[in-house]
Amino acid sequence: MEIIAIILLILLVGSFLTYFVDSFNKKWTGTTAFLIVLITAGIFFTKIKSGYQFNFQLAGLDLQWGLTDYSYYFVYIILGLSVLALLYSIKYMEGKARLGYFYGSFILTVLGMLGVVISQDFVSLFFFWEIMTWASFLLVIYNAYYKIKTKGIKYMIFSAVGAYAMFTAIVFIHVHYDTLLISEAIAKGAFNFEQYIYIPIFLLLGFGIKAAVMPFHVWAPPAYAKSPMSFTTIFSGAMSKMGVFGIGLVFTSFYLSSNPENFFWVRTILGWMGGITAVMGTIYALIQTDAKKLLAYSSVAQLGYIIVGLSTGTQLGVMAALYLAVIHAVFKGALFMVAGAVEKQAGTTDMTQISGLIRKMPYTFVVALVSIIALAGVPPLGGFVGKWLLYEALITESNNYILVVVVFFSSTAAFMYSYRFLFGLFLGQEEKETEHVKEAPATMIIPMIILAIIATVAGAYPGLIFEPAAKAMQAIGFQDVTWQMSSLTNVWGDTTDLFLIAMLIFAVFIISFVFLTLKGLKKTRYVGTKDISTSGELPKEWENLTFQLDFFKPFERAAAPLYKMDMNKIWKDLGKNLEAFFGFFRKIYTGNGQTYALYIVIFLVVLLLFRDVLFS
């Protein structure tokens, strides 16, 4: 039996096994799931190398599974993040109901994602894509005790529309090019906008919805925020990358096979969709009061960057997108874990209700700090590299000057919510309500710290990520992708030496840390947050000194026109109107038997009268 089939089988059986372990002993559910995925990852990384291929026949179709460097790149994200998320999950999910359900669906989701990237034919792709979709749907609604109608269903409807759009495209590829293999379709130019424009458009729609591109992003924030955080780590970190995976595949093959003029509009439109996604995600993120929602919107914005990067179609841009895909998975995974830890320990992530957790959860805070710096794109952490690549790609190679400003606006505004996240949860006044909060257990901290370390190392040695990314790009058709271990160079020859920067910052940090803080440590008096000077007076215990509500009200007022574009409402109205329309239609079934009889007679008469038109 093929090793890949065994791996998938392990996951499938593991999913059921976890379910049964849960009904047997709830304590071991999480550990079982973790071990299963760990073993899978171990087997996968040791046994399967890039270039592996497996052909077989099922249901009368020639199917092909295999791994290119490109898909292997995404396997790193999927399996790496899944293992960490499951390790985290053991304690995070402890004591919750329906654990078997949760972990079973979790493993199925991992199976789906793995299947998507190993598929080299469209049928398997769709097959696994759908498994991934519904398994994740089950997880999205896991927490939704209320409002099942709006939250989970929205995700599912959008996903389904996307999946079916993709399916339509697949069907047309089959019709027009007579192939179901992805490589063959690429070779035949199936993704070209010049020939059958609806094929790539439907494909992009399918992948784009998964990647939460404007205007189909509305499912993402509630879905991310409502799922259990250990799953959102995967959801936002890895599953949304499946959309990126697809867009990268489709788009690259397109612009590598046609001259740039032909795809100017396509590129521009996709780029702008990404840009607007980034802006919308950002500005909605910064008005959230729930940390999970904030992160959810932030994810949407980050995905927007990735789309922008892919849309450039240049080497640097695609590299930026691939790099961002990984680094986003890393820091956003860590942040969702942080949010989960806070939720687990403090009971809520509503920033208007908790604050000042820094002393209670120091490790969590450090992870949050590092990840947020990476998220904001501030050097010397990994996030900056992605930003740099993206801007340089847009400015130097793609000449998309207004778009770069839009992206820049979004990433500047990202400082606001980055700060808001840290401030809202960890800084600010320490209130009595949070006194009971303890640091999260070690199994939750360890994966977070691993991710934080990755984000840090990537800041100095981005080449560690560039190497597989460059291989991946070569696998989808780029030639001679250049990269350096720790410095960035654009086509104009301007470089940024990251290693130097990191070292400098580290040196300055040591020096200033020693001289500025350690030196006078004995003279420093630490006080509580109630001990502050308000116009020279010490505040009383009962005085409310928390500033959390309407944090960025001035910005909100300034950017009021941007907030008026509420896609959410548009979709909701559409749904409502459609349902009203449907409700009108079903009145056909009046409930009166005589009316039904009348329908039959009318139908008969119509057939009789139009018989010459209908039949011949």
Place this chain on the structure above:
Amino acid sequence: MTEFQILFEQHKDLITIAVYGTSIALIVIGLYAVLMKKHLIKIVIGLSIMDAGIHLLFVAIGYISGGTAPIFSRGNENAGARMVDPVPQALVLTAIVIGFAITALALSLIIRLYKHHHTANIDQLNSLKW
């Protein structure tokens, strides 16, 4: 040629109109009753009338000018060529029984409905709808 056959050949159009017309009229009347009458029993009667019309039509198309009943009674053993088509008659026999079954069931249902609703008006029987 029998006497009736002569008569039939003479007035063929008229008889055709009479026979087919009656059958089709029955069908149409039955349809009308089913579609317009509000009383359940009347609707069932309409259904029966429609069935009757169809059965009549079926038997009528089996008629062959100058044919006799398809029974090889004594002294008539070799009259096969002069007989009317027996198949429609046999089939109509079956159809009638089926019609009876449907009517019986319909009536029983009406009894049930009347027990529950205290009415036999079809317009008031629409608690199941949409």
Place this chain on the structure above:
Amino acid sequence: MVITPVHYIIAPLIAAFAIPLLTKIHKDAARVVPGIVLFYNVIVSFVLMKHIREHGMISEVLAGWQAPWGINLVVTPFTGYLASMVSILGFIIWLYGFRFKRTLKGGEIKFYEILQMMMIAGSIGIIITGDIFNLFVFIEIVGISAFSLTAFYRSRDGAEAGFKYLLIGGFASAFLLLGIIIIYTQTGSLNMAQIAERMPDVPQQMKIIALIFFLVALGIEAEMFPLNGWAPDAYSQAPTPTSATFAAVVSVAGVYALIRVVYTMFDVEGVNNYLMIMGFVSMLIAEIAAISQKNLKRMLAYSSMGQIGLVLIAFGIGSKLAVFGALFLMLNHGVIKSLLFMTGSYFIYNTEDKKIKSLNGIYKKLPFVSFLFGLGALALIGFPPFSGFWSKFYILMSAADEKYIFLIIGILLVTVIELTYYLRVVGRIFFAKEEGEPASHKPSVNAIIAMSSLALFIIVIGVYPDLIMPHIQSAAEALLDKSNYIQQILSLN
């Protein structure tokens, strides 16, 4: 004794006539005997399928008169496939309803069992008969049983649904008879093969009028819009095993009859388009109506109508791949919808309410049943790795082969509607806040076996469809090979 197709009919008939006597001997006989008979039918299916794989199709003559003269029963790979499917599903439904008596609020159990069994037997009869009038008789057998079963529960709604069904069914039989009359006068035969052989000589006008009557009459049985007013009422008011039978067996027989008439008997152009358009309209309207249903069984009923619409679309496309997909979908729909009705019935049984609203959080009370319901819902929508995926896949593929672009998009959009309401229910079952006391009625062992076997089928076929595909393939070939059908039947004399 050699097993022949007529055993399908005789065994239930003997049982039906004997049950009133047997109940006098032992009161459980009424419940056990149908099971034995239906299981016998399953055996018959296997034997016959094996036989036709080895020796080709069977055309059994009755009363010793060869094919065009007497009535014949035909088991081709196509009819054999459908008959096997119907008999197996019939047996599983019986197994599910074996302890039905406990829940019975209706008439006597023996009546229920006789009617239920004869409904399944009649459906098999519709499928295997080769004679158009015999088809009519079997349709009436199914009809009469179905009317009675619909009104079986002693509620006012049951009688109402039954009456509506009967009224529409009366129309169906009347129009079918009219069609038969016209065809008989034109061809002088009642054997479908011979009618098909003589059809080219029939004047076009007569042919079309007859076809229209057939289309309307059989469209009623096949739940085609706008002829399906009876369906939601009947499905929702009948006892659950009956509802499952309607979905899994009766509708299959109805579609079979329509397809047999359209594909084999007539050679009229444009019917394919008609089927495709009406199938799509049926599907669309049914799903639209389903989305805002408040009653679970009614929702399932509309969903069934939608699925049948999809089957009709596939038959309308008419290519080999499409027919293959349609046959696959018929099987899947039968299995999945039975499962949904069975599990749904346990919800209703426990909540004492057919409303979807009262399903909130029932997962906690009935975990296994809920799990199966979720499985069925996902499978019906067409998610992999469940069997429903493949049938939809092949139908859409076939539509693509014929370049029906808008049809594909339409079907997929309608699927989104379908998905919406199913997942709403699933979400409610699993995640809404639960109310009320713990479940008072746990599923009995036989019901669990029945439901699990259906679920197992769904998963196994979903993961490895090759298990069943050769049979469906040969069934599709047999349906499309009209000349072979005619030749085989008529040259056997």
Place this chain on the structure above:
Amino acid sequence: MEGIFIKILGAFLTAILAFVVGMLYGGLRRKVIARAQNRVGPPIHQNFLDLMKLQAKRTNIAHGFMGHMAPVWIIIAAMTVLMFIPILHGNLWFENLTMKGDLIFLLYMMVFGSLGMALGAGQSGNPNSAMGVSRGLAQLVGFEIPFFLALIALMIQFNTTSIAVLMDHQEATGRWIIVDNPFAFIAALLASLGMFRYAPFDIVGAPAELASGPRSEFGGKYLGTMMTGGAVFAFIKLVMYVDLFLGGAGNNNLEGLAGTALGLVELLVKTFLLYMIPVFIGLVTPRFRTEQAIQFFWKWPTFFGILAIVWALYKNGTIG
């Protein structure tokens, strides 16, 4: 080995220069404002005195780890940015790491300090600090847009993202970029008003109502370090503007120390003149509310920024 020594020494020199000049400019500003308001005003070296006082405080009050670390972040940001900005063009001592980082890096690095301080301010629990931070961040989003537009205009006009290359270009052509692309300069200058946070954009600190905003809970050596950092940053910004638009300094032909001295003088003159612009504008204008400030930056400065890009494209030959 010698190279590294010179580098390290140069870095120290640069730091001292930046510190001294920045502090002096701060004092100068206070003096200018006082004189304009018809006051005597503090002496120019007042800031040094303040700093000494603050550093000499016996006890320092900190609200926790982040508050404790806040000055460190500022110093890190200030020093790092300083190292990557060419103080004198082509001068061995003041070259530092200028070729190793480009404008986008600088843009992001400059935010580092503010964010670090904001985090420290956040931990203090003083609502005034948080409010100040909120306003500051919002304002940041406002002025970064025109500034970034101006930078992009320069980048695409001269096909480089490196500040050193831009200076080379100015030296080679002998034309300042303010001539080559005046609109970019206007946009950047207007953005600089927000960057300096002087009136009318001083609502972040808002001494009267927010008790000096983010800094309100800092005292002693913390405040002292912050002041140092702020002074260095002021110098950095000015040098950056001079480098970008006004041809930089040190483009003379003199060798050795004389050249360096002349270059320094040139730099001081240019920065001082540039510095006076926001100071004088601040003198004569009242304070904007945050949203007004943001809206201001999104109107005319942004317009000029876009104009600059169009101009750059025109000059570049891409359009027209």
Place this chain on the structure above:
Amino acid sequence: MFKKLIVFILIGVIGYMLTVTFSNIPLGENRIGSLDNPETVSAFYLNKSPQDLKVANTITAIVVNFRGFDTLGEVTVLFLAATGLASILYRKEDEEEEENIKHFAHRLNLPSSSLVRTGAKILFPLLLLLGIYVFIHGHLTPGGGFQGGAIIATGFLLMLISYKGFQTNHKVMVWLESLAGLGFVGIGLYGLIAYGSFLQNTGWTGNLNDLISGGLIPLIYIFIGIKVATELTNVLDILLNIKPRKK
């Protein structure tokens, strides 16, 4: 009113279409074709019925033998109708139900006039006799099992409406019904086992127009007659006894 107009138009169209269609099928035309070389089923039946089956009444031959399977189905339909009726019109004691039918129960309980009762008493055995005669001679003369059964059922109907107290013997009815049905199927099975085809007639058929002729056909028709008679009586019995009664 609008609806009425529409319905008139609709049924007008249907009537017109039917008229047009059937005007193409001339009444009285011979569509059977030659009996010696049969092309249509009718010709075949008319040919074979006297020759092979020795059944004088061709219709009986068709109903019972050529298309016997249809008849089996038809009997089943009747049986199912009776079963369905029984399941629909339940007789359980139910106070609510009783309340419901009270207002028309009194009319049902009125005794019939003595004229009717006496007439019924006289006619009942005659009708039974006539019915039995009709189905025994089904293969010779017009009529047969169905007709005979219907006549018998009419006799029972007469008794049922004349005498309120008249009740059919339920047990006997059930036995008769089941055994008749089983008999029919049993004869069919005999054909299947002995000759390889369900319902196949025996080789021995006697002479045309003899009472004992046609092989198993008269026997089947007798079973059908009994079956029909009991089913119809059953249906009438159930329909007439809507009032609750003790089980």
